[in-house]
Amino acid sequence: MFTAGAESLLHQAREIQAEELKKFCSRVVKLLQKEEPGPDAVDALQRLFLIVSATKYRRKLEDTCVHLLQATLCSPKCPEQLQLLCAAVLREMSPYDGLSLSCDHMQSTRQLSLVASVLLAQGDKKEEVRSVGQRVFRVLESRQPEGSSPRHLLPIVSKIAHLAPHTLQEDQTNLLNKRLVDWLRYASVQQGVAHTSGGFFSTPRARQPGPITELDGAVATDFFTVLSTGQHFTEDQWLNVQAFSMLRAWLLHSDPEGPSAQDADDRSELEGSTLSVLSASSTAGHLLPPRERLREKAFEYCQRLVEQSTRRALRKGDSDLQKACLVEAVLVLDVLCKQDPSFLYRTLSCLKAQLPRLCTDPTRARMLLPIAQFFLNHGEAAAVDSEALLQHLLNRTPCELFHSPLLAFELVCFCRDNLPLFGRNLDILKRSFPNLLKLLAWNSPPLTSEFVALLPSLLDVDTAVEMLHMLLDLPCLTAALDLQLRLLPASSERPLWDPSFRIPSCLEASRDPQFQSLLQHLLRTTASGTTERLGPLHRLLQPLASCARVVQCAEAVPTLLQAFFSAVTQFADGALTNQLALLLLERSDSLFQVPQYEAHVHSVLSSQFLALCALHPSLVVELAKELLEFVGSSSGVHSRGPMLVSVAWAVGEYLSVSWDRRCTVELINRFFEGLEAVLFEVTQSRPSAAVPKCPPQVVTVLMTTLTKLASRSQDLIPRVSLFLSKMRTLAQSPAPSSTSCEDDAGAVRTRATELLTLLKMPSVAQFVLTPSAEVSKPRYHRDANTALPLALRTVSRLVERETGLLPG
Numbered sequence: 001m002f003t004a005g006a007e008s009l010l011h012q013a014r015e016i017q018a019e020e021l022k023k024f025c026s027r028v029v030k031l032l033q034k035e036e037p038g039p040d041a042v043d044a045l046q047r048l049f050l051i052v053s054a055t056k057y058r059r060k061l062e063d064t065c066v067h068l069l070q071a072t073l074c075s076p077k078c079p080e081q082l083q084l085l086c087a088a089v090l091r092e093m094s095p096y097d098g099l100s101l102s103c104d105h106m107q108s109t110r111q112l113s114l115v116a117s118v119l120l121a122q123g124d125k126k127e128e129v130r131s132v133g134q135r136v137f138r139v140l141e142s143r144q145p146e147g148s149s150p151r152h153l154l155p156i157v158s159k160i161a162h163l164a165p166h167t168l169q170e171d172q173t174n175l176l177n178k179r180l181v182d183w184l185r186y187a188s189v190q191q192g193v194a195h196t197s198g199g200f201f202s203t204p205r206a207r208q209p210g211p212i213t214e215l216d217g218a219v220a221t222d223f224f225t226v227l228s229t230g231q232h233f234t235e236d237q238w239l240n241v242q243a244f245s246m247l248r249a250w251l252l253h254s255d256p257e258g259p260s261a262q263d264a265d266d267r268s269e270l271e272g273s274t275l276s277v278l279s280a281s282s283t284a285g286h287l288l289p290p291r292e293r294l295r296e297k298a299f300e301y302c303q304r305l306v307e308q309s310t311r312r313a314l315r316k317g318d319s320d321l322q323k324a325c326l327v328e329a330v331l332v333l334d335v336l337c338k339q340d341p342s343f344l345y346r347t348l349s350c351l352k353a354q355l356p357r358l359c360t361d362p363t364r365a366r367m368l369l370p371i372a373q374f375f376l377n378h379g380e381a382a383a384v385d386s387e388a389l390l391q392h393l394l395n396r397t398p399c400e401l402f403h404s405p406l407l408a409f410e411l412v413c414f415c416r417d418n419l420p421l422f423g424r425n426l427d428i429l430k431r432s433f434p435n436l437l438k439l440l441a442w443n444s445p446p447l448t449s450e451f452v453a454l455l456p457s458l459l460d461v462d463t464a465v466e467m468l469h470m471l472l473d474l475p476c477l478t479a480a481l482d483l484q485l486r487l488l489p490a491s492s493e494r495p496l497w498d499p500s501f502r503i504p505s506c507l508e509a510s511r512d513p514q515f516q517s518l519l520q521h522l523l524r525t526t527a528s529g530t531t532e533r534l535g536p537l538h539r540l541l542q543p544l545a546s547c548a549r550v551v552q553c554a555e556a557v558p559t560l561l562q563a564f565f566s567a568v569t570q571f572a573d574g575a576l577t578n579q580l581a582l583l584l585l586e587r588s589d590s591l592f593q594v595p596q597y598e599a600h601v602h603s604v605l606s607s608q609f610l611a612l613c614a615l616h617p618s619l620v621v622e623l624a625k626e627l628l629e630f631v632g633s634s635s636g637v638h639s640r641g642p643m644l645v646s647v648a649w650a651v652g653e654y655l656s657v658s659w660d661r662r663c664t665v666e667l668i669n670r671f672f673e674g675l676e677a678v679l680f681e682v683t684q685s686r687p688s689a690a691v692p693k694c695p696p697q698v699v700t701v702l703m704t705t706l707t708k709l710a711s712r713s714q715d716l717i718p719r720v721s722l723f724l725s726k727m728r729t730l731a732q733s734p735a736p737s738s739t740s741c742e743d744d745a746g747a748v749r750t751r752a753t754e755l756l757t758l759l760k761m762p763s764v765a766q767f768v769l770t771p772s773a774e775v776s777k778p779r780y781h782r783d784a785n786t787a788l789p790l791a792l793r794t795v796s797r798l799v800e801r802e803t804g805l806l807p808g
Contacts, residue, residue, distance in 0.1 A: 013054035021051065025065040032068050037082060045085035052092040063098060070101055073114060080110065087114040094121035103135045112139060113152040120159055130167045133160045137172045140179065149235055151242045158246040161253035173254050177290035180243050180250070185297045187224040187240040192232035215313040215322065225301060227308040227325055229318070247298055248332045251339065254291070295336055299343050302329040306350055310357065323367055330370035337378055344378055355389065365397045366407055369414050376421040390425055394432035395525050398439050402481060405446065408439040412447055416454040426457070431526045433458045437470055441478040442549070444556040452559065456567035462529070464568050465579050469531050469587070471561055472601065473522065475554040476534060476592040479544035480522050515540055538592050545594045554597040558604045565608045569615055577616040578623060584609050585630045588643045606642035610650060617654040621662050627651065631674045645701045648675060652705030656712060656770055665713050672709045672716055675702055676723065683730060696744040700751040703727060707755040711766040721759050728752040
């Protein structure tokens with residue numbers, strides 16, 4: 001979140017017009033042309049950088065200004081701050097066709113790194129990546145002049161290895177491998193000398209460097225790492241830190257495939273034998289090739305970091321650094337074991353020793369993710385079962401730390417990215433979906449797309465029904481998590497919420513045993529295979545329904561429901577389809593009352609109900625009792641309009657002997673009577689504040705369905721014809737009714753006339769309203785000589801003579 005001042009500056013930078021920018025560029029040019037540009041030039045360049053970086057499109061700068069920025073960047077006498085700003089502006093302008101920069105003759109590593117960063121931002125139109133790489137490695141090969149350091153070039157090397165690893169020659173790769181070995185393993189263990197300005201108290205004794213210490217204050221007895229501490233660092237110590245920061249990327253890009261399979265098998269057998277200790281010690285010699293030697297030293301470095309991470313840090317900042325370095329060390333070890341399996345068993349023993357400490361400390365939960373990743377990657381090769389660690393991650397961690405957005409994102413991404421590696425542990429993931437949904441409920445906006453990708457793997461015949469219940473209750477779960485946090489003692493780790501919501505009634509009622517059992521069911525950690533009616537819990541948590549977090553979660557549910565049905569229809573059989581369709585009917589009037597939530601969910605449920613009917617048309621007959629109860633319920637018309645439309649349409653479409661031989665005339669008559677009563681209710685009731693106007697779609701669908709049913713049970717044709725005639729008259733009447741709007745009345749009148757016209761010829765009506773499966777073929781509609789278009793033209797010509805049936 002930006003402050004008000006920062007927002008104002010960004011707004012001004014975005015609103016500046018081309019003419020104003022041209023004038024400002026002229027001012028920048030004048031300031032940079034001075035012999036000694038001062039603070040005014042720095043301020044102007046900072047403003048220019050804000051202007052060019054504040055918008056997503058490139059700004060047009062004057063050519064004079066761009067050329068002067070390049071000249072300032074390349075000037076050896078220019079202050080470093082100005083060079084940094086010039087490079088930043090030029091990077092934002094990239095790619096720029098008129099660029100004339102070159103790093104061929106630059107000696108200063110700092111200046112070379114800035115120019116190289118601008119060139120690499122241009123793309124690779126003129127093979128800039130190769131030319132920059134050649135120059136950087138020539139500088140690394142040469143002896144560095146006084147005051148120059150190669151550490152400025154390491155980010156450039158890392159970028160080159162990422163953009164174009166094929167441009168690096170073998171001798172260049174070997175050179176950097178050797179340098180990285182020296183920087184990682186042989187950095188000084190003495191602190192650097194403090195830079196003093198002289199004076200009476202600057203005695204030689206006071207400037208004597210002390211030893212490097214550990215995070216717990218003990219004197220370091222081993223080699224220097226990024227977790228070593230001191231007052232002042234030497235240049236080789238800074239190189240050590242920078243080398244570790246680029247180590248994993250360099251290992252990946254310099255040797256992405258690792259050793260051959262035969263070498264890997266041989267090394268793995270050797271490592272598992274009694275000779276492993278001898279092989280480990282012998283590889284420390286200088287006889288190894290540079291690549292293998294770098295791997296060995298990187299392994300030693302990571303082992304030392306793992307050991308240092310167990311020390312008790314004296315400062316919180318150092319504790320956070322420990323956690324970050326442990327994560328990176330495990331990731332580097334993972335890469336090393338992929339490239340050379342001889343490290344595998346030593347790494348496993350090292351990581352297993354860390355698990356008891358990490359699993360008992362909730363603040364270190366993020367450290368478990370790379371270790372779990374390591375076990376999934378190498379568990380099969382090393383015959384190590386990761387089940388216990390996965391159960392801890394998926395069962396305990398989301399319960400305690402669902403409010404940590406970074407952990408939630410990493411854990412969901414971990415599950416999504418490792419689906420092919422879960423193997424037989426996939427059942428653990430499926431059973432843990434209630435816990436994963438807690439992460440989604442609390443962090444729905446950033447996690448929705450990741451969960452959509454993960455959702456299909458969590459679904460099967462056993463979990464689909466329970467998953468759908470939980471998705472529909474997701475906003476209620478968010479409110480329950482909010483209430484759970486409010487009931488906990490105050491903690492610095494607990495997130496903040498809107499203090500304007502005062503919910504004493506929720507806090508008091510939550511102590512009731514009935515509500516506690518419902519809360520425990522909603523907050524369960526694993527799938528139970530059972531469902532509970534959460535209506536009382538919805539009423540309890542209603543004061544929290546308008547919280548921003550609950551509303552955000554509710555907005556994500558329609559997307560998740562679409563993903564759910566898209567996945568479940570791939571494997572659903574008839575029994576599961578019936579269960580899901582019945583669940584849609586039951587839950588359509590049992591949703592947490594979040595603003596706009598019910599309308600959005602009904603829109604999805606109604607369309608998905610039709611999709612389930614299309615998948616398994618027999619469900620209309622098999623669920624006839626439940627569908628009749630739904631149609632006959634007093635609350636079904638106004639509160640569940642979209643669902644009623646879908647049910648009525650499905651009945652008209654699939655309640656036919658052509659779809660299910662069990663369909664009887666008696667069943668058709670029962671549905672007809674139920675839908676007729678609904679249509680009578682919605683057309684005869686007058687709209688009011690309590691009873692809103694019924695949408696015309698409901699009326700037209702009900703009329704169409706009644707006509708379809710009458711065409712299949714022709715004894716009903718007189719009844720439906722009389723009803724349709726009344727509907728047409730009612731729609732023409734100026735008296736106020738539930739369809740009083742002129743456009744709505746016109747739609748109802750047109751549909752009633754069309755249906756009456758068809759019923760004049762019952763055999764044609766049945767043919768048109770209950771078509772065979774062949775009608776779904778495109779040819780049936782495009783070919784003028786096929787049955788349906790011909791039948792419709794015939795009916796049109798015949799009924800044109802019946803002037804009494806025409807609207808008027």
